[in-house]
Amino acid sequence: xxxxxxxxxxxxxxxxxxxxxxxxxxxxxxxxxxxxxxxxxxxxxxxxxxxxxxxxxxxxxxxxxxxxxxxxxxxxxxxxxxxxxxxxxxxxxxxxxxxxxxxxxxxxxxxxxxxxxxxxxxxxxxxx
Amino acid sequence: xxxxxxxxxxxxxxxxxxxxxxxxxxxxxxxxxxxxxxxxxxxxxxxxxxxxxxxxxxxxxxxxxxxxxxxxxxxxxxxxxxxxxxxxxxxxxxxxxxxxxxxxxxxxxxxxxxxxxxxxxxxxxxxx
DNA sequence: ATTCTTGCAAAGAGTTTGCATAATA
DNA sequence: TATTATGCAAACTCTTTGCAAGAAT
Numbered sequence: 001x002x003x004x005x006x007x008x009x010x011x012x013x014x015x016x017x018x019x020x021x022x023x024x025x026x027x028x029x030x031x032x033x034x035x036x037x038x039x040x041x042x043x044x045x046x047x048x049x050x051x052x053x054x055x056x057x058x059x060x061x062x063x064x065x066x067x068x069x070x071x072x073x074x075x076x077x078x079x080x081x082x083x084x085x086x087x088x089x090x091x092x093x094x095x096x097x098x099x100x101x102x103x104x105x106x107x108x109x110x111x112x113x114x115x116x117x118x119x120x121x122x123x124x125x126x127x128x
Numbered sequence: 129x130x131x132x133x134x135x136x137x138x139x140x141x142x143x144x145x146x147x148x149x150x151x152x153x154x155x156x157x158x159x160x161x162x163x164x165x166x167x168x169x170x171x172x173x174x175x176x177x178x179x180x181x182x183x184x185x186x187x188x189x190x191x192x193x194x195x196x197x198x199x200x201x202x203x204x205x206x207x208x209x210x211x212x213x214x215x216x217x218x219x220x221x222x223x224x225x226x227x228x229x230x231x232x233x234x235x236x237x238x239x240x241x242x243x244x245x246x247x248x249x250x251x252x253x254x255x256x
Numbered sequence: 257a258t259t260c261t262t263g264c265a266a267a268g269a270g271t272t273t274g275c276a277t278a279a280t281a
Numbered sequence: 282t283a284t285t286a287t288g289c290a291a292a293c294t295c296t297t298t299g300c301a302a303g304a305a306t
Binding site for chain 2: 259260261262263264265
């Protein structure tokens with residue numbers, strides 16, 4: 001992997017973002033630093049940064065993928081109201097890949113768990 | 129919801145399929161019975177059958193959605209080798225929506241959990 | 257008669273890719 | 282110099298949607 005300024009900026013944007021950004025959001029932020037960067041480059045680098053383990057990739061049901069700066073185990077809740085993504089910590093699932101591997105004989109490489117619901121703010125808005 | 133022959137056939141196809149079919153697979157099967165059915169109709173009805181609780185919808189990371197005839201709680205493993213989907217039973221997660229709701233204050237409505245890995249057959253093929 | 261559903265084709269969203277050029281090693 | 286990355290635009294996949302015609306209540 002050769003160095004590129006674009007990749008550096010993309011990584012920086014993800015690492016500094018608190019909102020589990022989509023590729024589009026990363027693109028918008030990255031353009032503030034490198035105005036000529038292209039969306040294709042953002043996707044390419046988000047993919048390779050994920051492959052190399054620098055960031056996480058969260059696949060959302062019915063919405064664009066999110067990218068996560070936090071590498072340790074945790075999960076996410078997607079708010080149907082505002083489309084924001086929130087962290088969920090749930091230690092119970094720590095070794096679930098190995099447990100499932102052992103019990104089933106499949107080789108489990110990863111899992112993707114996303115909760116869908118309503119966040120505090122959206123619950124308020126709809127009056128509980 | 130008004131009756132339609134198309135919806136009946138689509139439900140029947142999902143209920144008789146063992147492979148967690150994609151919309152495309154349902155379409156191919158349905159056309160054997162109703163040769164003029166359209167893919168749009170298949171999508172529309174899979175969505176409404178899911179909304180009404182007749183079938184489940186499984187969102188896959190990096191592949192088309194699958195539709196599941198089995199309504200009770202269980203999970204899925206997606207094989208990277210052959211793209212097949214397998215059932216995983218894992219009782220630990222039975223009340224996870226409520227647990228997460230109680231612990232976080234979010235209203236959790238559903239969750240989507242998919243494991244990715246290699247099935248028995250594909251493990252054989254690649255020699256372990 | 258009214259409402260829902262269909263088939264068709266077009267559009268939509270999200271993401272990937274081919275290619276010539278540019279940057280890195 | 283050889284390899285990898287970029288910007289751009291086009292292409293691709295999956296899914297949804299507008300519309301006029303047809304079917305169900």
